Amino acid sequence: MKTVPTPVKPSYWSERRKEATAGLLYISPFFILFAIFGLFPMLYSFYLAFQNWNGLGEMKFVGFANFQLIMSDPLFWRSIYNTVILGLLGTLPQILVAIPLAALLNAAWLRFRNLFRIAIFMPYVTSTVAVALVFSVIFSEHPSGLANSFFSLFGFEQIFWKKEEWAVKVAISVMVFWRWVGYNTIIFLAGLQRIPHDLYEAATIDGASAVQQFRFITLPLLRPVIVFVTFLSTIGAWQLFVEPLVFYGNVNLVREEGMTIVLYLWKEAFANSAFGTASASAIILFLIIALFSALNLKLSGRTGNAA
Known part of the structure; x- marks a missing residue:
């Protein structure tokens, strides 16, 4: 068996x-x-x-009392306004400058490309203490300050960089631009290196100029990267905190001209010991960022379908 x-x-x-x-x-x-x-x-x-x-x-x-309190605070709305203006002044120039810079760093004829790539990325990894020292000299309110000395050559009077409305915004936007343009340039550079070189060779044979190649080849194929960088820069603009704080040196010294929404909730929490209103501000900021994220996903989907 x-x-x-x-x-x-x-x-x-x-x-x-x-x-x-x-x-x-x-x-x-x-x-x-x-x-x-x-x-x-x-x-x-x-x-x-x-x-x-x-x-x-x-x-x-207290229910929604914290939300009602910050909604009735003029400084809260001023901080949102400042954040939007600083985002426009600091973000848009980054993208407009980073794309041609990336194209230049990707050019085959450029010598010492690796050196220039490292140099343009250095501001992103520079210590905030060093940044504070450099820009405190550049935007010193003293008549002999570097920026004031430069503008005095063109007949401008002394500018109070930490007190005047647009002087504050320009100074902080320059700091944002200086720190982040290299980071965005490296991302665009990575996107450029993914574009097949055969397309440029074929366009050259057909007689297309460098400007035409940039317009009809580079920009269309770089569009998804542009959307991605714009999204990151927009979110970063809403989270702007380090540059205004470094510019003034202390959160208690930040004037309303340079107050951003993140600085507002930071001050509410750690200067005024009002953690409820600070958390309510953080939730509103979260909803704003979520809204922009949804818009970016919708825009990215349309871009992908168009491509």
Whole structure:
């Protein structure tokens, strides 16, 4: 009589399951740290937006009172206005300058390309302390300051860079431009290097000039990267914090001409000890960024379909 072998029950810890478990263990530190330092603060901020709390005492539920309070604060609306203006003055020139800079750094005839690429990226990794020192000299309110000395050559009077409405915005926008134009240039450079060189060779054979090649080949194929950079720059503009703070040196010294929405919620939380209104401001900022993100996804979808 032939004996039928008993089927062997597969082990729970199969090789595939072991590999999956090992992979999860390797990536688990990121999710643990994100949950502690990212997800929990965000959820807790939503909770604080409906509480009256000074950071030490007992919390008191106030409903939407924090939102009503900041909505009635003229400085809050001024901070949104400043953020939009600084975003336009700092973001748009970045994109307009970064694209031709990337094209120049991608040119085959340019010598020492790697050196120039490193040099243009240096402001992004420069210490904020060094940035503060450099721009405090450039935009010194003293008549002998570098910017004032330059404008005096053209007959301009002394400019108070930290007090006058548009002087503040121009100074901060220059800092934003100087720090981020190199970062955007490197992204555009990566996009340019993905464009097949055969297209340029065929266009040259057909007699297309360099300007025509840039207009009809480079810009259309670079459009998804332009949308991506515009999206990042827009989100970064709404989160503008370091440059105004460095420009004034102290959050308590920031005047309303240079107050951004992130500086406003920072001041509410850590200067005025009003964590409820600060969290409410953060939620409004979150909704604004979410709106712009949705618009960017819609625009990106249309761009992809058009391509």
